[in-house]
Amino acid sequence: MSATSTGLRHRVTANGNGKISITDEGRKTDQLLDSHTGYEFGGPPGVVFIMTFFPTLMYYLWICLWFYDGQLVYPTSVDDIRPFLLRMWEHVRVDASPNLYAWKVYTGLMVYQLFLAGILPGYKQEGLPVPSLDYKTLVYNCNALLSIYASMITAAVLHYTGIFRLTEIIDNYGHLMTVAMIYGFGVSFFMYFWTVARGEQIRMSGSFIYDVFMGAALNPRIGSIDLKMWAEVRIPWVIVFFLAVSGACKQYEQYGYVTPNMVFMCLATWLYLNACGKGEECIPQTWDMFHEKWGFLVIFWNFAGVPFTYAYSVVYMASHDPSKYQFSTPTYVALFTTLLTAYYMRKSRFKMQTQGIFKYRWTFPQLPWGTINNPEYIQTAHGNRLLTSGWWRYSRKPNYVADWIQSLTWGLVIGTASPIPYFYSVFFIVVLIHRCSRDFERCALKYGKDWERYCAIVKWKFIPYIY
Structure with missing residues (x-):
């Protein structure tokens, strides 16, 4: 009996010998998964609620943080x-108006990031076979790392010359948050109409607002720039990092020093941004690129949600006296240690190995054991493979x-001074659990009995021994 039909565990060599091939059965399943089979997020009423509630919540939390002592x-x-x-x-009217300054800064960032993405050389990474493109694989120009350092150098020059403090x-x-929200809504609706006008829509429900929310386009591009990947890395995490740097600069101007707490956030945001850049070749293998469409759900959160809700601790520290959130030396050591340990647990290159397209890419800082040698996996009847080695x-x-x-450490860095910086970790775990359920439901349909075998081996959905 063949391994394909039994779902036995196998090993794949680090250089990716033995490429995956989608079976006829797998193609039928993919066709089903690429059609609208049901509503998520509560359907049209649910997405209308989300699209109105979250912008309102963002304003409310910012107002509490900045004007009401973080309470x-x-x-x-x-x-x-x-x-x-x-x-x-x-x-909102006075302190968050979409003024000309905010339009110039936010638009300038987007244009500059598009410019860098378009001209800088990068590592060419092949993505997963896309069922809706007859299993064609798209090539992604991974130049985020160069773009990130070019952005840092540009910001430093602008700051020290006084052109842009x-x-x-x-x-x-x-003001910037409001402009970001406008871009989030505007790009979402524009992409819907543009995609439908070009006849490139996929997995449509027939409900206008729901399809705007979930998106119509799967692989939108401007030349060589994949917009989904560009928006996931170049906008939210660049803004989050520079918000932290801005907070540090403000502290230095006010007090003549930068607190360890703010240093922690500068390091934490840089690590996350740098990880996205140095591991950008892993992104084309993710759910976001392969399956998620580019709609409000992704666009708004990348343009406005992530950059203006995840770094609330920075906003608090920039607007409050350091005495409100000082810690002992052992506490700081514990915080930094936890952050660096979590940072070490990065993504595997397993999907690239199984496609036979994995090549070691040296980027700073590369940590040891980031790639599993000879990983074990379950071969599915679909044709894909399910990793059962390492952390997986x-x-x-x-x-x-x-x-x-x-995300939790980003709240812990100010202790109990305010509950608002914990929004990131609370919201994030809800999103991750929901995302797990969406992904696992799709996998159960896609892999059938092989998914049951996989779940019998990898028992824990998310947090080992807990959930």
């Missing part, structure tokens, strides 16, 4: 509801565990 404020009586809402609106980023947080022996999503631990 959650709310009406204390029925009579106070109207005055409370008017105060909230006044903060980095402290202005944190000072104009509300103990969890189906070990990289999610590492990401979540890092």
